[in-house]
Amino acid sequence: MASVxxxxxxxxxTDHKPPKTGWMDTPVEFRPGTWCYSGKSKxxxxxxxxxxxxxxxxxxxxxxxxxxxxxxxEGLRERIHKYRSxxxxxxxxxxxxxxxxxxxxxxxxxxxxxxxxxxxxxxxxVYRKDFTLAGKILGKMAGARELTEDVVKEWFFYFFxxxxxRRCSVFCPYGIDTAEITIIGRELLNLLGLNIDWxxxxxxxxxxxxxxxxxxxxxxxxxxxxxxxxIEEVTGVKIEPTFNRKGAEILFITPSGDVFADPGTYTxxxxxxxxxxxxxxxxxxxxxxxGGNFGLFTSHEMxxxxxxxxxxxxxxxxxxxxxxxxxxxxxxxxxxxxxxxxGPADFLEEPVSPITGTKFENAKSTKMVHLVEFTAxxxxxxxxxxxxxRNDHLKVTFHDSCNPARAMGFFEEPRYVLNxxxxxxxxxxxxxxxxxxxxCGSGSGLNTDEYMEMRMRGxxxxxxxxxxxxxxxxxxxxxxxxxxxxxxxxxxxxxWVPGVDVTGVHELVxxxxxxxxxxxxxxxxxxxxxxxxxxxxxEDL
Amino acid sequence: MDLENFLTQHQSAILKRWFNFIxxxxxxxxxKLFKREKDxxxxxxxxxxxxxxxxxxxxxxxxxxxxxxxxxxDKIIRIRAIQDFSPSRAIAFVFVLKDLxxxxxxxxxxxxxxxxxxxxxxxxxxxxxxxxxxxxIYVQCREKLYxxxxxxxxxxxxxxxxxxxxxxxxxxxEPSL
Ligand code: SF4
Ligand code: SF4
Numbered sequence: 001m002a003s004v005x006x007x008x009x010x011x012x013x014t015d016h017k018p019p020k021t022g023w024m025d026t027p028v029e030f031r032p033g034t035w036c037y038s039g040k041s042k043x044x045x046x047x048x049x050x051x052x053x054x055x056x057x058x059x060x061x062x063x064x065x066x067x068x069x070x071x072x073x074e075g076l077r078e079r080i081h082k083y084r085s086x087x088x089x090x091x092x093x094x095x096x097x098x099x100x101x102x103x104x105x106x107x108x109x110x111x112x113x114x115x116x117x118x119x120x121x122x123x124x125x126v127y128r129k130d131f132t133l134a135g136k137i138l139g140k141m142a143g144a145r146e147l148t149e150d151v152v153k154e155w156f157f158y159f160f161x162x163x164x165x166r167r168c169s170v171f172c173p174y175g176i177d178t179a180e181i182t183i184i185g186r187e188l189l190n191l192l193g194l195n196i197d198w199x200x201x202x203x204x205x206x207x208x209x210x211x212x213x214x215x216x217x218x219x220x221x222x223x224x225x226x227x228x229x230x231i232e233e234v235t236g237v238k239i240e241p242t243f244n245r246k247g248a249e250i251l252f253i254t255p256s257g258d259v260f261a262d263p264g265t266y267t268x269x270x271x272x273x274x275x276x277x278x279x280x281x282x283x284x285x286x287x288x289x290x291g292g293n294f295g296l297f298t299s300h301e302m303x304x305x306x307x308x309x310x311x312x313x314x315x316x317x318x319x320x321x322x323x324x325x326x327x328x329x330x331x332x333x334x335x336x337x338x339x340x341x342x343g344p345a346d347f348l349e350e351p352v353s354p355i356t357g358t359k360f361e362n363a364k365s366t367k368m369v370h371l372v373e374f375t376a377x378x379x380x381x382x383x384x385x386x387x388x389x390r391n392d393h394l395k396v397t398f399h400d401s402c403n404p405a406r407a408m409g410f411f412e413e414p415r416y417v418l419n420x421x422x423x424x425x426x427x428x429x430x431x432x433x434x435x436x437x438x439x440c441g442s443g444s445g446l447n448t449d450e451y452m453e454m455r456m457r458g459x460x461x462x463x464x465x466x467x468x469x470x471x472x473x474x475x476x477x478x479x480x481x482x483x484x485x486x487x488x489x490x491x492x493x494x495x496w497v498p499g500v501d502v503t504g505v506h507e508l509v510x511x512x513x514x515x516x517x518x519x520x521x522x523x524x525x526x527x528x529x530x531x532x533x534x535x536x537x538x539e540d541l
Numbered sequence: 542m543d544l545e546n547f548l549t550q551h552q553s554a555i556l557k558r559w560f561n562f563i564x565x566x567x568x569x570x571x572x573k574l575f576k577r578e579k580d581x582x583x584x585x586x587x588x589x590x591x592x593x594x595x596x597x598x599x600x601x602x603x604x605x606x607x608x609x610x611x612x613x614x615d616k617i618i619r620i621r622a623i624q625d626f627s628p629s630r631a632i633a634f635v636f637v638l639k640d641l642x643x644x645x646x647x648x649x650x651x652x653x654x655x656x657x658x659x660x661x662x663x664x665x666x667x668x669x670x671x672x673x674x675x676x677x678i679y680v681q682c683r684e685k686l687y688x689x690x691x692x693x694x695x696x697x698x699x700x701x702x703x704x705x706x707x708x709x710x711x712x713x714x715e716p717s718l
Contacts, residue, residue: 034625100574101574101583106571107584107586108586109625110567110568110571110575111571111625112568112571261696261697262696431582431583432582449690452686452689452690453623456686460585460620461585464582465582468581491689491693494689495623495685495686495689496619
């Protein structure tokens with residue numbers, strides 16, 4: 001009988017067999033869709049980052065500086081002394097494995113090096129070799145290894161495959177925060193000029209022009225006025241926002257994504273409507289025109305530099321305090337780092353809501369209040385007239401964005417607001433929300449299109465939970481309070497759960513808000529007909 | 542024994558080996574966790590693949606109806622299509638059932654309990670139909686991925702271009718006369 005190969009022999013002959021070597025000795029393979037384009041030299045130059053040059057991760061030669069090893073060791077030494085938490089995280093991991101299957105990138109990709117414990121081990125193995133006695137003597141037996149170019153390439157691959165979401169830290173009995181290790185890892189890579197364009201370009205633009213895309217002041221103002229017209233079409237109410245107005249009580253800052261990218265733009269319309277309705281004495285700034293801070297994804301120093309401009313602008317305009325929009329990592333920076341970096345902001349006043357008189361004591365030092373908290377307080381005091389039924393065409397769930405959730409403990413306020421502006425709200429399963437929330441898979445500057453395949457892997461656990469409420473309750477709207485989420489969840493839904501759209505919380509507030517002098521609304525802010533208004537004639541709007 | 546009875550009788554054994562085959566295409570450390578964790582939200586890959594396989598198995602017991610089989614195949618392939626697998630390896634799990642069913646049949650002590658050549662040929666036909674569907678779904682998933690990339694690049698600056706009057710769009714509705 002002729003020898004016919006068995007089906008699984010045929011398959012075994014294909015590719016991607018598990019490597020025979022251990023993880024330490026298996027170099028990474030840069031396949032398309034799993035890495036981001038490198039930072040352009042002009043952007044590095046503008047902000048003075050080291051080693052500006054043109055290079056690509058798929059080149060053999062990464063054009064590292066001559067003394068690159070020395071730079072890394074010196075950088076590592078400096079950071080170990082500077083950040084006690086970092087040294088602790090390097091030393092105390094007992095490899096219990098509690099974090100191993102908690103990372104969305106591991107869960108979605110199945111790549112063991114995406115287990116948080118191994119991600120940290122990439123750096124720890126080098127630390128051990130040169131900074132611990134056991135590692136110096138025992139080498140590999142003590143989990144130590146030489147620093148080589150392949151190791152650096154592996155760092156680049158995996159530290160830009162961590163969204164710094166901190167989910168793993170929730171499960172670690174020692175509280176080891178792998179996000180902090182990634183932050184240091186990226187900082188070390190930056191010393192060699194190894195960074196990604198999707199981070200360095202926003203950093204450079206933010207530094208030069210004030211926002212990620214480099215929108216100039218007149219265009220920024222123009223965009224907002226455009227939304228004023230759209231609001232007038234939907235509601236009949238004319239809103240008159242002010243820009244760079246000295247003496248305003250409050251400076252409002254939000255991520256620029258809300259200004260130029262759908263569906264964030266509808267959230268921005270919600271902000272404008274709310275402020276108008278309560279008669280808030282506030283101003284926009286065309287210079288501090290960005291809440292996001294991609295410095296956080298570059299280095300502590302860069303984060304500090306970009307953060308300081310918001311406060312410089314608050315000082316220049318002479319406002320009393322700052323109100324911040326729906327952003328993710330802006331709040332991580334404010335809540336975790338601002339105070340010791342650029343604070344306390346003594347020249348500002350302790351924030352008090354001019355409408356309800358509530359003192360925001362949690363913002364005593366940073367002087368910056370989260371808009372969702374501000375709105376929740378308005379609702380609690382009965383200051384808003386809301387018609388929930390205007391969101392009846394939507395069945396809503398809420399994605400706890402990693403940063404407000406895990407870096408702020410911000411769980412109840414958004415749900416309180418949502419329950420007051422819509423009738424149909426359904427939470428996702430408990431082990432996928434609140435402090436255990438799953439990342440969108442594209443945070444920390446990884447929301448670039450060339451990375452789409454990896455983003456679909458990283459976002460799989462989040463999408464899987466949305467799919468559950470979509471199938472159980474017919475959920476068709478995924479709400480969130482982060483601009484990166486609003487940009488990246490739509491493609492994620494499109495791939496995994498078609499039929500679910502994405503919104504900011506204040507878009508839903510805008511829909512429900514009953515405004516003085518408004519005409520009867522027939523559509524929501526997106527121009528979609530309200531329930532029962534499907535046949536109405538929109539021609540006159 | 543006829544095919545339908547055979548497949549029904551050996552369902553749990555074959556399903557288990559089939560599931561292990563696909564999970565063992567992941568690195569060993571991963572496979573261990575994907576097999577162990579039963580919570581569908583903590584382990585969406587393992588649990589979704591298992592659900593998909595259960596559904597597909599029922600389809601194989603009957604005839605293959607593309608309408609009902611596709612959603613189950615989609616569950617599995619949508620995941621494999623964006624993971625680190627070549628196309629052939631992503632859909633290999635379909636073909637391997639030919640081996641698994643033969644092995645199961647050979648293992649029977651009583652010749653009455655085995656599958657005839659005709660039954661095997663008929664089963665192979667079902668697998669082939671499934672394989673063709675799998676190929677279509679794999680390609681759809683990859684196409685979707687590229688479409689998302691292109692859309693994202695377009696959407697990113699759409700509002701700005703619109704505002705800067707750099708776009709000359711055809712209005713949605715005919716202007717009323
Ligand atoms: S849970 Fe903490 S101690 Fe355990 S392996 Fe992970 S990082 Fe190490
Ligand atoms: S911080 Fe988030 S992305 Fe990074 S290793 Fe932990 S769980 Fe994974």
